[in-house]
Amino acid sequence: MPAIEELTDAYERYVLDNEDGFMDEFRDRLRDFGGRPTPLQHAERLSERYDTEVYLKREDLLHGGAHKLNNALGQVLLAKYMGKERIVAETGAGQHGTATAMAAAHLDMPCEVYMGETDINRQRPNVFRMRLNGADVTPVTAGRGTLKEAINETMRDWATTVENTHYVLGSVVGPHPFPAMVRDFQAVISEEARRQVRGQAGRLPDSVLACAGGGSNTMGAFAEFVSDDGVDLHAVEAGGSSLAVDEERGVAPNSASLSTGEEGVLHGARTRLLQDDDGQILESHSVSAGLDYAGVGPELAHLVDSGRVRATNVDDDAALAAFHRLSSTEGIIPALESAHALAHLHEAHDDLGDTVVVNVSGRGDKDLETVIEETDRREIDEAPEMDVFTEGLR
Amino acid sequence: MNAIEAAFAEGPAFVPYLAAGDPDYDASLEYVEALARGGADVIELGLPFSEPVAEGPTIQAAVNRSLDAGMTPERFFAFVEELDVDVPLVCMTYYNLIYRYGDDDAERPRAFVERAAAAGIEGFVVPDLPAEEADPLREACDEFDCDLVFIVAPTTQGERLDRIMSRVSGYVYVQARLGVTGAKADVSAQTGQSLDRLAEWEVPKAVGFGIASGEQAGEVVAAGADGVIVGSALVDIVAEGYEAGEDAATVAERLEAKARELKDGAVAGAQRTPRPERT
Numbered sequence: 001m002p003a004i005e006e007l008t009d010a011y012e013r014y015v016l017d018n019e020d021g022f023m024d025e026f027r028d029r030l031r032d033f034g035g036r037p038t039p040l041q042h043a044e045r046l047s048e049r050y051d052t053e054v055y056l057k058r059e060d061l062l063h064g065g066a067h068k069l070n071n072a073l074g075q076v077l078l079a080k081y082m083g084k085e086r087i088v089a090e091t092g093a094g095q096h097g098t099a100t101a102m103a104a105a106h107l108d109m110p111c112e113v114y115m116g117e118t119d120i121n122r123q124r125p126n127v128f129r130m131r132l133n134g135a136d137v138t139p140v141t142a143g144r145g146t147l148k149e150a151i152n153e154t155m156r157d158w159a160t161t162v163e164n165t166h167y168v169l170g171s172v173v174g175p176h177p178f179p180a181m182v183r184d185f186q187a188v189i190s191e192e193a194r195r196q197v198r199g200q201a202g203r204l205p206d207s208v209l210a211c212a213g214g215g216s217n218t219m220g221a222f223a224e225f226v227s228d229d230g231v232d233l234h235a236v237e238a239g240g241s242s243l244a245v246d247e248e249r250g251v252a253p254n255s256a257s258l259s260t261g262e263e264g265v266l267h268g269a270r271t272r273l274l275q276d277d278d279g280q281i282l283e284s285h286s287v288s289a290g291l292d293y294a295g296v297g298p299e300l301a302h303l304v305d306s307g308r309v310r311a312t313n314v315d316d317d318a319a320l321a322a323f324h325r326l327s328s329t330e331g332i333i334p335a336l337e338s339a340h341a342l343a344h345l346h347e348a349h350d351d352l353g354d355t356v357v358v359n360v361s362g363r364g365d366k367d368l369e370t371v372i373e374e375t376d377r378r379e380i381d382e383a384p385e386m387d388v389f390t391e392g393l394r
Numbered sequence: 395m396n397a398i399e400a401a402f403a404e405g406p407a408f409v410p411y412l413a414a415g416d417p418d419y420d421a422s423l424e425y426v427e428a429l430a431r432g433g434a435d436v437i438e439l440g441l442p443f444s445e446p447v448a449e450g451p452t453i454q455a456a457v458n459r460s461l462d463a464g465m466t467p468e469r470f471f472a473f474v475e476e477l478d479v480d481v482p483l484v485c486m487t488y489y490n491l492i493y494r495y496g497d498d499d500a501e502r503p504r505a506f507v508e509r510a511a512a513a514g515i516e517g518f519v520v521p522d523l524p525a526e527e528a529d530p531l532r533e534a535c536d537e538f539d540c541d542l543v544f545i546v547a548p549t550t551q552g553e554r555l556d557r558i559m560s561r562v563s564g565y566v567y568v569q570a571r572l573g574v575t576g577a578k579a580d581v582s583a584q585t586g587q588s589l590d591r592l593a594e595w596e597v598p599k600a601v602g603f604g605i606a607s608g609e610q611a612g613e614v615v616a617a618g619a620d621g622v623i624v625g626s627a628l629v630d631i632v633a634e635g636y637e638a639g640e641d642a643a644t645v646a647e648r649l650e651a652k653a654r655e656l657k658d659g660a661v662a663g664a665q666r667t668p669r670p671e672r673t
Contacts, residue, residue: 002549160573265490279494280444
């Protein structure tokens with residue numbers, strides 16, 4: 001693993017010490033190419049409804065439509081500084097793959113993205129976008145064909161090509177320095193949100209809410225608030241269809257590794273994992289492909305264990321309802337991932353204090369087909385009739 | 395001298411790998427015993443993990459067949475106890491299975507090593523455990539007189555190589571090329587360079603990743619290796635037999651013949667390049 005040593009060295013020099021002006025260039029590119037800062041929007045209807053001042057951190061307005069670009073741009077730029085010639089990445093919902101493909105095209109690097117077959121089928125618009133940006137999208141058929149398998153396959157590629165290739169890991173997971181480095185690239189979210197909420201509300205928030213799959217938007221939204229003891233931090237996981245494990249099929253019908261997982265070792269990190277009694281990793285599930293991972297970032301797991309971050313979860317139905325609620329009341333179509341954080345706001349607003357920041361980690365265009373199909377076969381509050389759309393899909 | 399050291403002291407060691415329980419428990423017992431008859435000096439037995447990140451497609455498929463047939467750590471230990479072979483056995487698995495074993499958190503990873511040693515395992519290879527995090531497992535191995543084998547990649551050097559080599563015992567697994575496991579038509583030129591870099595350490599050097607024929611085994615030994623590790627080429631035989639619906643005895647015969655070819659190749663390689671006496 002000298003690749004890890006080489007990367008650690010580059011992380012310390014360029015990211016932590018700003019050698020050769022790396023961080024200055026990163027910030028410039030985030031502004032000009034990425035569109036930062038993103039707004040912190042006061043959500044008027046939700047605030048009225050919940051009798052709480054609700055602020056939305058609009059990462060959905062970042063270039064590409066999700067917070068993922070912060071990290072992808074940082075890592076592709078770092079790869080360039082390290083003299084690497086090729087980029088590989090894994091993707092679940094496709095947002096990270098899309099962001100990496102965009103960053104790679106922007107910085108003129110060839111890029112290959114591994115994506116589980118299940119995810120390719122449920123996130124087709126992002127597959128098109130990656131290909132339009134010049135990336136190769138390689139399907140992964142192992143297991144259930146979701147993020148976990150895509151990570152395995154990308155690690156195998158990287159192990160073979162490490163001398164000229166950088167692996168742009170998409171979340172705060174994997175071996176050191178990835179969890180710390182991805183957090184640092186994403187911390188721009190809370191850095192801006194903290195400044196913006198002070199400017200707009202005149203105070204720090206009582207609570208910050210973010211959805212948690214691997215945990216990159218979570219750590220990004222929390223990082224600069226961690227030392228503010230008066231700010232409660234809520235990581236909202238995908239409760240899926242049930243928190244109980246389906247023992248017979250060896251499947252966890254959720255992705256709630258903070259809420260229900262146990263300590264273990266996977267992909268180079270010791271963290272909370274969905275696993276069986278023997279330590280075999282379970283397949284996870286969420287209606288949101290972007291949260292569908294059996295592990296979670298080790299630092300986030302630590303913050304939960306130490307009591308600084310509260311882990312909670314909402315189920316698929318609640319997330320779908322929140323998706324429709326934000327779409328119809330505020331005119332913002334959120335990613336299904338972000339809808340989990342919004343569902344927790346809906347369920348727990350009485351306990352979150354007077355001022356709440358919710359990280360809208362991405363926009364929901366990529367999820368429209370899933371939402372239409374899933375809404376059509378369930379009874380979801382506040383959702384419009386879907387059959388008019390599903391007719392068209394059939 | 396323990397059994398693994400002794401196996402390497404007697405000349406070039408042939409170290410085959412099979413995933414225990416592939417394609418099912420009973421057939422796999424026959425296959426491992428066939429390897430011993432074919433000349434195996436040490437056998438690496440895979441305890442299947444759901445996320446085999448270091449493996450290529452051949453061994454990934456073997457791991458899945460074994461898991462589908464019901465392999466678990468407890469079944470693995472029963473398997474080891476039932477095996478009728480007279481060569482040292484090394485357990486190759488991923489760290490989470492070791493880390494999670496046993497009821498008592500405070501006993502990890504000692505509980506796994508204790509149980510494995512009682513079953514007859516004499517060493518461990520854990521491809522996803524970095525040397526920097528290996529001290530608890532190293533201590534448990536010392537307590538139960540087991541070896542802990544580490545994998546050295548063609549790119550491993552400097553302080554990191556020192557760290558690995560200060561913790562390794564039994565043999566060091568020299569990766570013939572970058573990447574994941576899988577049989578290849580040629581054996582990488584990187585092997586010679588890797589062996590040169592390791593020359594100052596006394597521990598036996600076994601080369602693996604990509605060796606598929608007796609001729610290749612000979613080349614690797616002639617280049618200075620103390621042993622050859624062969625996995626995918628043997629797993630291919632298991633997979634072909636399984637897909638063709640052949641009976642276990644037929645497949646076992648083929649495995650025994652392949653093992654003999656590899657062992658003879660390794661011995662022929664040693665004769666081409668006289669080796670210094672190992673003390």
